[in-house]
Amino acid sequence: MANLLRRLTRRAAAEDAASSALLTVVVPAYEVEAYLAECLESILAQSHRALEVIVVDDGSTDGTGAIADRIAARDHRVRVVHQANAGLGAARNAGTLLATGDYLTFADSDDLVCPGAYALLVGTLERTGSDLAVGAVERFDGQRSFMTPLMRENHERSSYAATVEDQPLMLADVFAWNKVFRRSFWDAAGLSFPVDVRYEDQPALTRALVGATAFDVLADPVYRWRIRSDGTSISQQxxxxxxxxxxxxxxxxxxxxxxxxxxxxxxxxxxxxxxxxxxxxxxxxxxxxxxxxxxxxxxxxxxxxxxxxxxxxxxxxxxxxxxxxxxxxxxxxxxxxxxxxxxxxHPDGLPRRVVGGHEVVDHPVSDRPDLPEELRRP
Incomplete structure (x- = not known):
């Protein structure tokens, strides 16, 4: 109980510290009329109210642009930019150039931001002075939510003012959208996303994590990454x-x-x-x-x-x-x-046999003489 009370007290302090800091959320959007409204509502409902949301409609041919415009008309915190299709990296860069916040983050237009996420992330940076803060990510579809083993390992406990030399496995966390960056750090490090290439997160975020003087890692889930049932996301190709x-x-x-x-x-x-x-x-x-x-x-x-x-x-x-x-x-x-x-x-288990007193998997290449010893016994 005492640990829970301390955690709630820290969270309240973080939200108070973050209340006046302006955070820019860049949301690239392309052909996401089925998801965009829910995504933006999860952002606009954040307890951290000092938001500037820049939606970059990247040449959508469906109702994406119109949905963004309707939401912007009723919430002054939302700005919409319509541009010819240039890809995810270019859309993020375009939104970043227009951002005026002290802090910067990104959200993909088919995902959701967890309640209270930005108050936690910004509040942590206000308290520690680190260059960026990273929260945990949950994957979800229509039936379930889960966290990958590596994500769980990286976010098992919160840590502050860390570096990649302290936590090198954080280099696997190359997602743009579960992080809040101090804008002065983003600019000083010369960060941007490569254009006209998939997986543009990895080189940009590797540079950010390696170049950061310090970053904060939160155990709390801050972002929900959607698994599309239609198989149309980039990560399914x-x-x-x-x-x-x-x-x-x-x-x-x-x-x-x-x-x-x-x-x-x-x-x-x-x-x-x-x-x-x-x-x-x-x-x-x-x-x-x-x-x-x-x-x-x-x-x-x-x-x-x-x-x-x-x-x-x-x-x-x-x-x-x-x-x-x-x-x-x-x-x-x-x-x-x-x-x-x-x-x-053999989806339920692989066949085994004993060789030289050791149990090995009996598979099509198990008898190759050049098979390394470390692969003979799982």
């Missing part, structure tokens, strides 16, 4: 060649920042835990992919995970993912497809 190309490019940009500015221990965490997190989704897309896709995937794995960094089989990932990466690195496409089919045939 892994089998597309352009998607893979953009992923590799943004990983390259982010890696350059880490190599230039982070310590050796942080670099090891980067290659072993952060950089490979999402690669399994591209490995899964190999069956039926083009030769161009396969070649690009191999090149990407060879570029980032080799003898000079961390070979993919030695990354800190689940065994299945490390197996996939090893097969890609060796150019064993047919074997990878057999392995993926094997996993699909």
């Amino acid at each position: 892994r089998g597309d060649l352009r998607d893979l190309s953009d992923r590799i490019l943004t990983k390259r940009w982010s890696t350059a920042t880490v190599l230039e500015r982070a310590s050796e221990p942080t670099r090891t965490v980067w290659f072993a835990r952060v950089l490979p997190i999402d690669m399994w989704e591209y490995f899964r897309a190999v069956p039926g992919c083009s030769e161009e896709y396969w070649s690009l995937l191999r090149e990407g794995v060879e570029e980032f995970w080799g003898p000079e960094t961390v070979p993919f089989e030695r990354t800190v990932l689940p065994w299945r993912q490390r197996m996939m990466g090893w097969l890609v690195a060796r150019g064993l496409r047919a074997e990878l497809e057999d392995f993926l089919a094997f996993l699909d045939r």
Whole structure:
């Protein structure tokens, strides 16, 4: 009970401190007529009332622009910019240029901001003087809400005035919308989003986290990231060649920042835990992919995970993912497809056998003599 009272007292103090600080919320919007109103209502209902909301209608052809205009007509805190379609990064940059707040944040137009989120984030920055504050994220669809294991690990407890050297795993939190930035820091660091490329969050947020003198990490959920049932979000297009190309490019940009500015221990965490997190989704897309896709995937794995960094089989990932990466690195496409089919045939558990007194998974490539020892026993 005492801990709960202290937490509530801190939250009330944070809200009081944040009450007069102007926060600009940049909301890029494209073809989201089904979601935009709910998103904006979650922002305008925030207990932190000193808001400037800039909606950038990025050339929508549906009712998105009209919905934004209607909401702006009834709430003076909302401004709407209509522009030709230029992509998410360009829309965010356009909104940032118009922002006048002492603090800056972003929200995607199909998501929701948790009640009280901005009061907590801004209040924390007012109290600590850090460059940015980061809150936890929940994913949600029509049936459930959940937090990914890595998000839960990063936000298990609140910490203040941290750096990437203190918490290198925060480099995996490369989302723009669960953070509030001190605008003076954003400008001094020369931050912006790459244009005409997907996954523009990663290079921009890697630069922000590595460049911050200090950041605050809150255990509280501040943002709800929608899983679209129609499969139209960018993060649901892994089998597309352009998607893979953009992923590799943004990983390259982010890696350059880490190599230039982070310590050796942080670099090891980067290659072993952060950089490979999402690669399994591209490995899964190999069956039926083009030769161009396969070649690009191999090149990407060879570029980032080799003898000079961390070979993919030695990354800190689940065994299945490390197996996939090893097969890609060796150019064993047919074997990878057999392995993926094997996993699909055994959704409830993989068959085992005993070899040399040790239990191993009995899978299509388990008897290869060149299989690394760390992959023989999950």
